[in-house]
Structure formats: structure tokens, C-alpha cells
Amino acid sequence: MKNGAGPRGPGVLVIEPMGNAGRFLVEAADRLGVRLYAATHKDVHEGYPQWLRAALAGVCATDLTDAPRALGDMEAFCRQYGIAGVAPCFELFTPLAALLADRIGLPGNDPRLARAARNKIEMGEAFAAAGVPAPRWAVAHDAEEAYRVARTHGLGWPLVVKPAEQGGSWGVSVVDGEDGQDGRDGPEAREVPERLAAAVAAARRFTHAHPHGLELDTRVLLQEYIPGGEYSCDTVVAGGVAYPLPVVAKDTTEGRYRIEIGHTCPSGLPAPLVRKVQHLAARAALAVGVRNGIAHTEVKIPPGTETPYVIETGARLPGDNLCEVVEAATGVSEAVAQLQAVLGRLPDTLPSRTAAASIRFLLPERGGVLRRVFIPDLPGTRAEVHLPPGTSVPEPADSSCRIGHVVARAETADQARGSAERAAARSRVEMG
Ligand SMILES: Nc1ncnc2c1ncn2[C@@H]1O[C@H](COP(=O)(O)OP(=O)(O)OP(=O)(O)O)[C@@H](O)[C@H]1O
Numbered sequence: 001m002k003n004g005a006g007p008r009g010p011g012v013l014v015i016e017p018m019g020n021a022g023r024f025l026v027e028a029a030d031r032l033g034v035r036l037y038a039a040t041h042k043d044v045h046e047g048y049p050q051w052l053r054a055a056l057a058g059v060c061a062t063d064l065t066d067a068p069r070a071l072g073d074m075e076a077f078c079r080q081y082g083i084a085g086v087a088p089c090f091e092l093f094t095p096l097a098a099l100l101a102d103r104i105g106l107p108g109n110d111p112r113l114a115r116a117a118r119n120k121i122e123m124g125e126a127f128a129a130a131g132v133p134a135p136r137w138a139v140a141h142d143a144e145e146a147y148r149v150a151r152t153h154g155l156g157w158p159l160v161v162k163p164a165e166q167g168g169s170w171g172v173s174v175v176d177g178e179d180g181q182d183g184r185d186g187p188e189a190r191e192v193p194e195r196l197a198a199a200v201a202a203a204r205r206f207t208h209a210h211p212h213g214l215e216l217d218t219r220v221l222l223q224e225y226i227p228g229g230e231y232s233c234d235t236v237v238a239g240g241v242a243y244p245l246p247v248v249a250k251d252t253t254e255g256r257y258r259i260e261i262g263h264t265c266p267s268g269l270p271a272p273l274v275r276k277v278q279h280l281a282a283r284a285a286l287a288v289g290v291r292n293g294i295a296h297t298e299v300k301i302p303p304g305t306e307t308p309y310v311i312e313t314g315a316r317l318p319g320d321n322l323c324e325v326v327e328a329a330t331g332v333s334e335a336v337a338q339l340q341a342v343l344g345r346l347p348d349t350l351p352s353r354t355a356a357a358s359i360r361f362l363l364p365e366r367g368g369v370l371r372r373v374f375i376p377d378l379p380g381t382r383a384e385v386h387l388p389p390g391t392s393v394p395e396p397a398d399s400s401c402r403i404g405h406v407v408a409r410a411e412t413a414d415q416a417r418g419s420a421e422r423a424a425a426r427s428r429v430e431m432g
């Protein structure tokens with residue numbers, strides 16, 4: 001399949017550019033004069049928006065759920081089109097990108113560790129092997145085992161229950177014990193097994209990932225709950241050398257479901273703690289084998305401490321329009337830096353400005369049919385609605401319920417967060 005000519009320049013094969021980061025890779029390729037190619041399934045390609053189709057110099061249509069076949073097809077494609085770099089974009093296919101780059105001798109990530117960036121159980125093992133501070137964890141195959149493990153492994157309460165392989169907070173639950181205690185005694189104790197069983201069922205709900213139908217590991221991860229503020233920090237790695245990017249503060253919902261509702265850059269953390277988070281994010285990226293590319297790492301810092309813990313890392317650009325937020329605040333294009341890294345070049349990661357930006361997502365109060373959305377047009381803000389009226393929106397349990405977002409730019413983080421919050425507070429989401 002071939003869609004358009006594209007600029008002359010080195011070619012980069014993006015393994016599944018659909019999703020939030022794809023548009024930033026398209027812009028970055030344009031700036032760098034890189035020809036962008038996509039590897040995807042032909043049915044998924046049919047659903048690409050027009051701007052994405054038009055931006056691609058060509059498409060390798062394959063079955064990404066069949067690794068041997070996909071690797072064979074992509075290798076032949078790379079040789080035919082003289083591809084000079086492979087960029088993973090869709091988290092679940094980051095192992096394929098590492099294997100492909102290794103096979104054709106292009107700069108990529110460590111193929112032996114590749115699955116650790118996709119599977120949170122292997123990620124936990126990789127963090128432990130590298131001494132990266134992370135929540136303690138255990139694995140369960142069903143609700144009974146989860147209850148047994150919860151009572152015997154000393155992970156404490158609340159307990160985080162999540163799928164081994166997913167994203168977007170899908171199937172992630174924070175399960176309370178009884179009054180925050182060990183879950184065994186007291187009037188609410190009998191509800192603990194039920195809550196845990198519901199959380200395990202939610203984590204195991206999807207056996208295949210949308211939209212390719214990739215089979216998922218349905219084991220469930222039980223994790224110690226890390227309290228405190230949440231941050232993310234991306235790391236570009238080129239030739240095995242880590243280049244830290246800015247730290248971003250994250251806001252999530254409270255309670256059973258933790259949905260990301262906003263991000264602000266800069267983070268507001270004091271400089272020494274920013275350095276610690278950047279250092280830890282780089283260690284996490286290297287621990288899961290990132291050698292030439294980018295990683296998105298999420299950390300939490302317990303209150304009253306200066307010790308960040310890694311919640312997870314992915315060998316891909318961030319979602320949630322974080323590329324826009326980070327570039328608005330610092331002038332650094334993460335997508336440009338990723339393309340440079342996968343092409344074996346030195347990445348541009350030095351900030352060129354000291355401004356601030358914040359994004360706020362609009363969530364419905366409950367699931368239902370979306371009737372109408374109104375987002376006020378406040379100065380310094382830009383809004384986007386994700387879903388058209390008439391869309392059936394699920395209950396707010398993960399990021400698929402987001403209706404739209406507002407990005408605010410300002411001189412300081414407080415101002416940016418303030419205007420994004422004001423615009424969100426004055427927005428109206430009507431559900432039927
Ligand atoms: N061990 C933990 N301790 C405290 N909070 C946690 C823990 N694990 C997950 N969370 C909360 O749940 C959210 C989602 O979890 P996680 O990042 O592991 O899932 P995900 O589906 O990969 O998320 P996403 O793709 O949205 O980043 C986290 O952002 C955090 O707020």
C-alpha cells in the first residue's frame with residue numbers, strides 16, 4: 001500500500017501510529033524531513049483519519065498479532081523502502097519494534113528485555129533485577145488466589161489490582177481493606193473478598209486488545225499501594241545514553257478508579273527532587289531495555305519523603321497530549337527527539353523556553369449517551385472535544401470515558417493549571 005510521496009529524507013517505520021502520539025510523530029517527521037511509514041493491519045488502516053493517511057509515505061499492511069509473520073513482512077518492507085529507523089508507538093507492539101530493529105541492524109531497544117516494556121509482570125522482574133524502587137507485587141490467576149495472596153504476601157491495604165497487559169487505566173482498581181487495615185477483621189471485612197473479586201474480574205475482562213485483537217496475558221498483578229503525588233517523566237535514550245526530559249505533575253481521580261484527569265509542566269517539584277525523578281525514570285527506561293528511543297515513566301512520591309517509586313514505564317511516547325504540554329512549556333519536541341534517537345542521531349532535548357502548560361480532561365459524572373458538550377473559550381486555552389453527540393460513554397472507570405480536554409499555556413505552572421481548571425469547571429457535559 002502506498003499513499004503519498006512524502007518529503008525526501010530517511011524513512012522511519014512507525015509500528016502503529018494510531019493513537020494520541022501519532023500526530024506528534026507526523027509533525028516531527030515533517031520538521032525533520034523524515035519519510036514516515038506505518039506498520040498496521042489493513043482494517044485498522046481503513047479507520048485512520050485522513051490527515052494520517054495523507055502524511056504517510058507508505059504502509060506495511062500485516063498482522064501485528066502474529067509476531068513471526070509481522071516481523072517477516074516488516075523486514076521485507078524495510079529492505080524494499082530503505083528504512084533507516086523503527087519507531088514503536090503503540091505500547092503493546094514495543095517488543096516487535098525491538099525485535100525488528102535487531103533483525104535488520106537498526107538502532108533499537110534490547111530485544112532480550114523487550115517484553116518487559118509491555119508486560120507489567122516482566123517489568124516488575126526487570127525493575128527488581130536492576131534495583132529500581134517500585135511497589136512490591138505478586139501475581140494471581142483468579143479471585144481466590146488473589147485473596148489468598150492479599151492475606152499472605154504482606155502487600156497491605158489498599159491493594160492495587162491491575163491487568164498484566166493494558167493501558168489507559170483499563171481494569172485498574174484500588175481495593176480498600178477494612179478501615180485501611182489488613183482486610184481481615186471488623187464489620188466491613190466480609191466485603192473485602194467481594195471487592196477483590198470484582199477488581200480481579202475487571203482486570204481480566206479483556207482477553208484481547210482493541211483494535212488489532214492482540215491476545216493479552218490475563219494474569220492479574222497485585223501491587224502494594226504507593227500513596228502521594230504522581231508525576232511522569234520521559235527519557236530519550238540514544239546509543240544507550242539517557243537524556244532526561246522535563247517532569248510533569250499528574251492529577252488523577254481518587255477512590256477505586258484512578259483516571260488521569262490532568263497534567264501540568266513544570267511539575268512544581270523542587271529542583272533536587274526533579275533531578276531524582278529524572279534519574280529514576282532513566283534507570284527505569286534502561287531497566288526495560290530502552291537503548292535507542294523514548295520511554296514514558298510514571299512515578300509516585302509518598303508524602304513527607306523524597307523517594308520516588310516507579311509505577312510503570314513504557315518504551316513509547318506519552319499519550320494524553322503530553323507531547324503538546326511538554327513542548328508548550330519547554331520547547332522540547334519529544335517526537336522529534338524519538339525520531340532522532342531511532343535514526344541513531346543525537347536527540348535535541350535541551351529546553352529552549354521556560355513557560356508552563358496544563359491539560360485538563362473532561363469526564364462525565366456517569367456513563368450514558370452524550371447529548372451536548374460546551375467548553376468556554378478562555379484566553380490562553382485551546383479545547384478539543386473527543387466524542388460526537390450521540391456517543392455511548394462508559395461509566396467513569398478508565399480513560400475511555402473522557403469527553404474532551406482543555407490545554408492552557410501561561411508563564412507559570414500555577415497560572416496554566418488555574419486556567420485549565422477554570423475552563424474545565426465552566427464546561428458542561430450533558431448526558432442522556
Ligand atoms: N502501585 C500503585 N500505587 C498507587 N497507585 C497506583 C499504583 N498502581 C497504579 N496506580 C494508580 O492507577 C493509575 C493507573 O495505573 P497504571 O499506570 O499501572 O495503569 P495503565 O493502565 O498502564 O495506565 P495508563 O496507561 O493510563 O498510564 C496510576 O496512574 C496510579 O494513579
Ligand SMILES: [Mg+2]
Nearest residue numbers: 168169298312
Ligand atoms: Mg499508567
